[in-house]
Amino acid sequence: MERKEECKVSANEQPKDAGKEREQRLEKLERLRELGVNPYPYRFQRTHSIAMLKENEEQISASESQVAIAGRVMSLRKHGHTAFGNIKDNTDTIQFYIRDDEVEEAEFEVFKLVDIGDIIGLWGGLFRTKTGELTLRVKKLEMLSKSLRPLPEKWHGLQNKELRYRRRYLDLIVNDDVMDVFIKRSKIMETMRQFLLSHHFLEVETPILQPIYGGAAARPFVTHHNALDIDLYLRIADELYLKRLVVGGMERVFEFSRDFRNEGMDKSHNPEFTMMECYAAYWDYNDMMGFVEEMISQISTTVLGDTKIIYQGQQIDLAPPWNRLKFFDAIYEKLGKDIRGLNEGELKGIADEKGLDTEGVKGNAALIDLLFSELVEPGLVQPTFIMDYPIEISPLAKAHRSEEGLVERFEPFVAGMEIGNAFSELNDPLDQRARFEEQTRMRAEGADETHPIDEDYLRALEHGLPPTGGLGIGIDRLVMLLADSPSIRDVILFPQMRPEEGRD
RNA sequence: GCACCGCUAGCUCAACUGGUAGAGCAACUGACUCUUAAUCAGUAGGUUCGGGGUUCGAUUCCCCGGCGGUGUACCA
DSSP states (O other): OHHHHHHHHHHHSOOTTSHHHHHHHHHHHHHHHHTTOOSSOSOOOOSOOHHHHHHTHHHHHHHTOOEEEEEEEEEEEEOSSEEEEEEEOSSOEEEEEEETTTSOHHHHHHHHTOOTTOEEEEEEEEEEOTTOOEEEEEEEEEEEEOOOSOOOOTTTOOOOHHHHHHTHHHHHHHOHHHHHHHHHHHHHHHHHHHHHHHTTOEEOOOOSEESSOOSSSOOOOEEEETTTTEEEEEOSOOHHHHHHHHHTTOOEEEEEEEEEOOSOOBTTBOSEEEEEEEEEETOOHHHHHHHHHHHHHHHHHHHHSOSEEEETTEEEEOOSSOEEEEHHHHHHHHHSSOOTTOOHHHHHHHHHHTTOOOTTOOSHHHHHHHHIIIIIGGGOOSOEEEEOOBGGGOTTBOBOSSSTTBBSEEEEEETTEEOEEEEEBOOOHHHHHHHHHHHHHHHHTTOSSOOOOOHHHHHHHHTTOOSEEEEEEEHHHHHHHHHTOSSGGGTSSSOOOOOSTTOO
């Protein structure tokens, strides 16, 4: 038929990286069609997942009923008239046993054309082999999707990290622990969503394409809208939009926000990442602190069954209450002196004294930030809220109610990793305007990651934002923590990579 | 961005100070009716990341480039 013609055409367009095995599998595909078998049928009615099959072994064996399962063939041990193999679905893997005198002749012919990697459906009953392994005794089988490429090797699996990230589908097939990480990721987000919903937060969606980016200090990606003929930015945060919604009367909102930052990549930074931001009217940052430790410990309990976790060999307990440590006190603990009120030269002197690289670090805020991140951060293994940050580096946070020069802001740290950011939101529109203007002044002096003025946001504030507590949690980092992953690439299905093409 | 390391068969890895590029798994042919890293006999499989150089001879040494990893810097 015409179909076969098409097949031959595509077979001629053999990809260079596929090798001879692909050709051999294409031949098998042809032979299946000659046998009147569609190698890519439309559906298959399963009676059980493999996990359910194993759970209900006794009942199924006793009733001698037939079951139907489907999955990918992971191994084959052929013995002439019989064969053993293993088939894997999303839940588990099970051995199957097929013999030519127990299935129809034509189906055994089909079976002979089955390769490792093919997706097949099997009907049969359960039995135990003489070595005691639970096995499906095949009465009937169906090809569900013929695989044209070989699976990675069966006991070393896929090791090459580049291939694992680029061909995540293979990584998932072959490395069960990878699947587990992403199941965990899903559960973490689901638990967080439920937690927020149960506290009467409303889930919303706000623009990813923004005419003015804001809500964080970062360089944006720029894109262009043709019909409007304007440049737009991919959001670096959804903060300013969510607070507009609070102005609008949505007293509690949240969004799982894919954010984009045009900056370097390393084991805790991917150019696109997921942040959960939420805002609650009439809360301050103290309320939010309690909320965070409650939420994270509940997620850990729900997903892992415990608040005690191990991250990269470090024992960590996420049970509330978490440590609370003021920003400058934390530095004082490490330095033995109070750096508040010191001028730039003095700060630089201290940094140099500590052997820190101050090359290119300009301004008090940057120096203070350097001291903090070098001296304090790595030591914050047990969950700790660092609170009350300098006002210069927090243009969206409300001035501290009792401490000059500080804002009511905290960041939760676990395992030396910053996993979020929160504050009593700045709702004084005049103060907010002054802060934006200060940012603009810093930009003029050469800081390239300052907040642009967002007049529409200021207008919204002038209509009145209630006192509000706001929070952002880095989902990727939270998943790293709970899945014990050393790199953000291990918790993002398709981490950013240079294109494979374009090699010389 | 910089430094170091890596890139060899579909996959996992070898190949000494430069001397014909090899194994296991996967694949192919044959044997085999409870195997499980099935076994046994045989077969095929390579632009050694790309380009240039040194050399009688380069997977190996040198240079340029690509991709990745790790560290570091920048960055929430």
